[in-house]
Amino acid sequence: MAGQNEVELKLYVRDLDAVRQRLESAGAVLVSPRTYERNVRYDDKSRSLSRRGDVLRLREDSRWRLTYKAGKGAVRGSDAVSRYEAEVEVSDFDTMHDILGRLGLSPYMVYEKYRTTYQLDGVEVVLDEMPYGNFVEIEGEAEAIQQVRLRLGLGEATAYRGGYTDLFERVRRKLKLKFTDLTFANFEQIDVPQSAFD
Numbered sequence: 001m002a003g004q005n006e007v008e009l010k011l012y013v014r015d016l017d018a019v020r021q022r023l024e025s026a027g028a029v030l031v032s033p034r035t036y037e038r039n040v041r042y043d044d045k046s047r048s049l050s051r052r053g054d055v056l057r058l059r060e061d062s063r064w065r066l067t068y069k070a071g072k073g074a075v076r077g078s079d080a081v082s083r084y085e086a087e088v089e090v091s092d093f094d095t096m097h098d099i100l101g102r103l104g105l106s107p108y109m110v111y112e113k114y115r116t117t118y119q120l121d122g123v124e125v126v127l128d129e130m131p132y133g134n135f136v137e138i139e140g141e142a143e144a145i146q147q148v149r150l151r152l153g154l155g156e157a158t159a160y161r162g163g164y165t166d167l168f169e170r171v172r173r174k175l176k177l178k179f180t181d182l183t184f185a186n187f188e189q190i191d192v193p194q195s196a197f198d
Helices: 016-025 048-052 093-102 142-151 164-175
Strands: 004-012 029-043 055-060 064-069 081-090 106-120 123-130 133-139
Touching: 004 142, 016 106, 016 123, 016 133, 029 048, 055 093, 064 093, 081 093, 093 106, 106 164, 123 142, 133 142
Parallel strands: none
Antiparallel strands: 004 081, 004 133, 029 055, 029 106, 055 064, 064 081, 106 123, 123 133
């Protein structure tokens, strides 16, 4: 995909099945069924990308993609955020990993999720099962995002402007966790209250 600004809203939701039922009742189109994702974040030795709020990740799901996201900004009058994103599909995960390493970039964290993707009223709605909780992301035009949020009964759901790894850092600090990867295995015996995201 060519680089573009994305606008997205991230909402904490305990019951994804209820949201799924509302999506289906509203006539949403299932774009991608529940799929496991493994993401590897890269940075240089001084963590200059992370300090700027930039993201460079290699994602493995039904295909392999390299994604770059620039620091984010708030969308006026909204809980959504906007940021530049560019993404390319790669033919070989391990070769891309090797190229990044030769450029002085190395993995510093892995994060996992299960994602189900829908389209509704011109926006993308994803149901994300993260190791520490469930979220709904709505991506599209800012006004359409708010309309879909209300249509799905998510007006009272708490919005978070940070990315999943930002939220992970909050959870790590609040719960005094020592591990650095956001994986299902690491969170298997840990109950994460919503207050840990604040």
